[in-house]
Amino acid sequence: xxxxxxxxxxxxxxxxxxxxxxxxxxxxxxxxxxxxxxxxxxxxxxxxxxxxxxxxxxxxxxxxxxxxxxxxxxxxxxxxxxxxxxxxxxxxxxxxxxxxxxxxxxxxxxxxxxxxxxxxxxxxxxxxxxxxxxxxxxxxxxxxxxxxxxxxxxxxxxxxxxxxxxxxxxxxxxxxxxxxxxxxxxxxxxxxxxxxxxxxxxxxxxxxxxxxxxxxxxxxxxxxxxxxxxxxxxxxxxxxxxxxxxxxxxxxxxxxxxxxxxxxxxxxxxxxxxxxxxxxxxxxxxxxxxxxxxxxxxxxxxxxxxxxxxxxxxxxxxxxxxxxxxxxx
Numbered sequence: 253x254x255x256x257x258x259x260x261x262x263x264x265x266x267x268x269x270x271x272x273x274x275x276x277x278x279x280x281x282x283x284x285x286x287x288x289x290x291x292x293x294x295x296x297x298x299x300x301x302x303x304x305x306x307x308x309x310x311x312x313x314x315x316x317x318x319x320x321x322x323x324x325x326x327x328x329x330x331x332x333x334x335x336x337x338x339x340x341x342x343x344x345x346x347x348x349x350x351x352x353x354x355x356x357x358x359x360x361x362x363x364x365x366x367x368x369x370x371x372x373x374x375x376x377x378x379x380x381x382x383x384x385x386x387x388x389x390x391x392x393x394x395x396x397x398x399x400x401x402x403x404x405x406x407x408x409x410x411x412x413x414x415x416x417x418x419x420x421x422x423x424x425x426x427x428x429x430x431x432x433x434x435x436x437x438x439x440x441x442x443x444x445x446x447x448x449x450x451x452x453x454x455x456x457x458x459x460x461x462x463x464x465x466x467x468x469x470x471x472x473x474x475x476x477x478x479x480x481x482x483x484x485x486x487x488x489x490x491x492x493x494x495x496x497x498x499x500x501x502x503x504x505x506x507x508x509x510x511x512x513x514x515x516x517x518x519x520x521x522x523x524x525x526x527x528x529x530x531x532x533x534x535x536x537x538x539x540x541x542x543x544x545x546x547x548x549x550x551x552x553x554x555x556x557x558x559x560x561x562x563x564x565x566x567x568x569x570x571x572x573x574x575x576x577x578x579x580x581x
Contacts, residue, residue, distance in 0.1 A: 253295025254553055256534055258333070259437035260462035261410055263379065265298040265333050267528060268549055269466055271537040272301040275317045276309035279541060285321045290543055292331060294550060300440075300466070300537055302337035302384060303369050311342055312372050319374035329375055335438075335466075336373065337414060338365035339384035357387035359398040366402055382412040382440060386420045392427040400433060412438035412466075418453030425461045436463055438534065443467035445476060445508070445526055445565060451572040455532045464534030471523050478519040480509050507568050517555055520545075524552035526565055 254267045270291045275284040288299070299318065306313030315336065322329040341355035342365065353360050370376060381402065387395070402408045413421065413436050421439060428435030439458050441450045444467065458465050471477045473493055480502070483494075494502070512519045527536045540546040557565070572578045 253550075255297075257464070258298075258380070258410070258534060259464035261437050263333060263410065265535055266296045267535050267553060268296050268524075269298040269300050269335075269535040269537045270296050271468070271539040272299060272314050272318055273305050274539050274541060275301075276306040276313035281317050281320060283541075284317050285324070287540060287546070288318070288321050288328075290546060291540075292328065294546065296550075297331055298333045298335070298535055300335045301373075302340075302382075303342055303365055303372075304337075304340035304384070311340075312368070315369055315372035319372050322374050333379045334373070334375065335380035335382055335412065336369050336378055337382040337384040337440075338362065338369070339387070342368065357383055357390045357395050357398075359394050362395070362398040362402070366407055370407060377406055378408045380410050380412050380438060381408040382414050382438070383416075384414050386413070386416050392424060393431070395424075396428055396431055396433055396435075400431070410434070410437045412436055412440065412463075414440035414468075415442075416454070418457035421454070421457040421461060421463065436461070438464045438466055440466040440468055440537070442469055443527065443530075443533070444470050444472045445523060445569040446472040448569065448571040452575045452578055455530075456574040459532050465530075465532045466534055467527055467536045470527055470536040470538065471520055475505065476508065476519055476523040478509055478512070480505055481519075504568060511564060511568065515561065518548050518551070520548050521551045521555060522557075524549055525555040525557055526562070528552060529557055529562060 255264045256267055257263065258265045270288065272284070279287065301314050301318055303315060304311050305315065338361070339356060341350065343350055343354055355361060366378070366381065369378065381399070399408070399411050413424065416439055421436060425435045439454065441454055443450050443465065447469070455465060475493055479494060509519055512522050515522060524536050524538070527533050538549045540549060
């Protein structure tokens with residue numbers, strides 16, 4: 253397993269991040285424990301979750317499943333770099349309706365959300381505490397003061413963002429610097445061969461400010477996982493999304509799958525390998541449901557794409573240069 257620093261920190265993380273979003277709604281507790289055990293055995297030490305994950309099983313359920321896995325001992329917590337998120341509404345237990353301050357990034361909710369996540373996860377600290385979305389109503393001084401208190405209390409080590417625009421990152425870092433604060437160390441963004449708009453401003457901002465980038469949906473909801481060749485198979489992720497694509501997009505996916513066939517590698521493996529070749533990327537987030545899917549993801553670490561292969565992928569899925577050069581005629 254390859255390891256790298258998480259942004260400009262001394263924290264070493266695996267170059268693949270295990271996402272837990274499916275735990276609860278799609279993967280029962282026992283199966284989730286098996287996936288986490290297998291991931292840890294194969295060298296993945298970076299796990300990502302969020303307080304709102306669980307949804308149909310109940311918000312917070314995913315964190316509870318991760319917590320019950322930690323409770324089994326065996327050094328599971330000590331060997332894991334744990335990231336969770338806050339922002340989404342987490343209704344007060346037993347309340348009949350929604351009340352203010354149950355979400356977003358007020359100092360009050362940061363305090364409450366962190367304590368609630370620690371309880372569900374069965375741990376006394378978080379390695380990375382991520383803002384799931386930007387809060388346009390709360391001043392950055394208030395956000396950073398609340399985060400600084402959590403650091404001082406030993407409840408969190410580092411702060412990250414998710415779904416931020418480039419200027420959000422720059423603003424956050426400017427206020428943090430004024431407060432002599434380390435600031436953000438990671439940004440979690442939608443990034444894959446089919447979704448490359450972050451190359452305009454988010455990735456340049458992350459690189460400039462020393463943030464590690466953690467791409468979510470690296471297979472674009474399954475569309476980059478060989479969805480055409482698997483058409484007709486039951487339970488193929490992304491199959492339902494094909495009907496929303498026009499013929500040009502389907503033709504592009506066919507070119508993609510033909511490219512992977514020529515390369516002799518699974519499409520999902522190639523999609524992850526491409527991300528790992530991008531200089532800003534720390535670790536793509538994967539959400540395997542089986543050991544085979546986990547093996548496919550790990551194979552990306554061994555796949556080197558040469559300059560010709562990378563150029564061909566840029567032809568199939570054109571990307572962006574940083575703004576403003578990207579807009580030049």
